[in-house]
Amino acid sequence: MDNNSTKGRDHWGSKLGFILAAAGSAVGLGNIWKFPYITYENGGGAFVLLYLVCILCVGFPIMVAEFLLGKISEKDAVGCFGIFRPDNKIFKFIGIIGVFTGFIILSYYSVVAGWTLEYTLKSLTCSEFIVDKPDYSSPELRKAIFKKYGTFTPAEKSEILLKAGFTAEAGKQAEQNSEANWKTLFESNDENYVSLRAPLIDQVVEKARAELGEQKFEESAIMMTKQHKASKIFGEHLGKGGSMLFWHAIFMIFTAVIVYGGISGGIEKASRILMPILFLLLGGLMIHSLTLSGGIDAFKFLINPDFAKLNKHSILEALGHAFFTLSLGMGAMITYGSYLSKKDKVTSSAMTVSILDTLIALMACMVLYPILFTYNTEVSAGAGLLFITLPALLAGSSGGSIILTVFFILVAFAALSSTISLLEVVVTYTNDEFGWKRKTSTIVNSVVIFLVGVPSALCFGGNKFFTELTLLSKGDAKLNWFDSFDYLASNWLLPVGGLLIALFIGWMIKDQEKHELIKEELGSSFYPFWNFLIKYVSPVCVAIIIANKIGLIE
């Protein structure tokens, strides 16, 4: 159906359909990949609490605001500002930033989503990841064993370094200097260093073998080899430009086919299938994970707050993630809200979506952490969690290949229900503002977004030019196309968009009639609470974070 006029506007078939679609938008890579790894890096329980506070005080009120903007105006993410403030076109810029953000996010999100498809296929056999016998002569394995089991006191370290010809400098620098020298000695490929470290590494390897016993030592060595192998496979996967483009294209096609079907006939139908399956698969995997020996530890890690692990950076991370995971600050929820029927209330929907999103993020942790804790507690759980650590831990274990396959299908489903909402923001915009037909909007926008995503697919080694290209830098780190887009969108565009949306609805609506409509929507008991949050709490929180980022406050 065409959506280029409010009159013939498509609507959600039911409130449940709307909730599933909005939850589908919210639940995505953010929940299943990013939340578990940032929570792990920030020490577990305390970060979860911080994140819940951000969802409650900032995320939830802004979601209600976005639903209201969409529902009352029955317009796209840009047009809605014109309906609320017809006198001043400047407000439409808030929406334009939003549509632009959707465009940017989808272009790289679809690339990662494509990886999940390729990894589903890899998981079917898992053969690539399996290691039967560790090769003890491999330099990588020897180095890994050294890193894990080589414990030296600072005094021993400096003695070794001195023997190797490094001279320590006096004062505070000495320590840093010796760390740097230690790294040079053990990382450098210089022949001199290689032969100097060889006997030391031998010593550590033999000591570990004696202390752990042959069997344990071999298990540990197999695990290290697997991790190394999985990381190599991931590196090779990233470097294959052709296949990266292929999977990116496939994911964009899936997304476009659903969006092409319209609101009730495409997005709602798909969400009604994707979301329940996702929930069941995740629940099943969680039950399996809880039966593993690391289940209890994982649970404790997630609920025991250790506030010492939090720092200023954690707060930034928690708030930024609240926006990303709830799909806020760029008009996705405005767009979905614009297809609501008059009778559907927004508060309970926003509440359900926020709860479902959080629940699924926590469930994802409870699928992944028991596996981490059971197989190898010292495993690194950074960005490589899904594509390196998980295959390394599961391949070769009993039922490992099935679990891995189900897991990647689940991630693909979660990603798809998010990409359709990102594309829908842009499609509804070109429909409503330029009167395009859904067919034209879907095809044109998908093709352009695919093309904008090409450098994201090729900047990990697939193409020399894009691999070497730096768009932005973050501190000392130079960011490639993919990382620049992600950094720009998650750290800047979404929080700024969210701040502007909160300020707009809290302070800029002059029309009394619109205020009445909002009050009527929210009910007299909830309205004052929400009004307080959206006028003061959310903008102040987001403004502090932004001021902090630009260095205005420490």
Ligand code: PHE
């Ligand atoms: N919420 C999605 C996730 O958690 C990402 C997303 C952001 C989707 C913004 C739509 C809009 O992965």
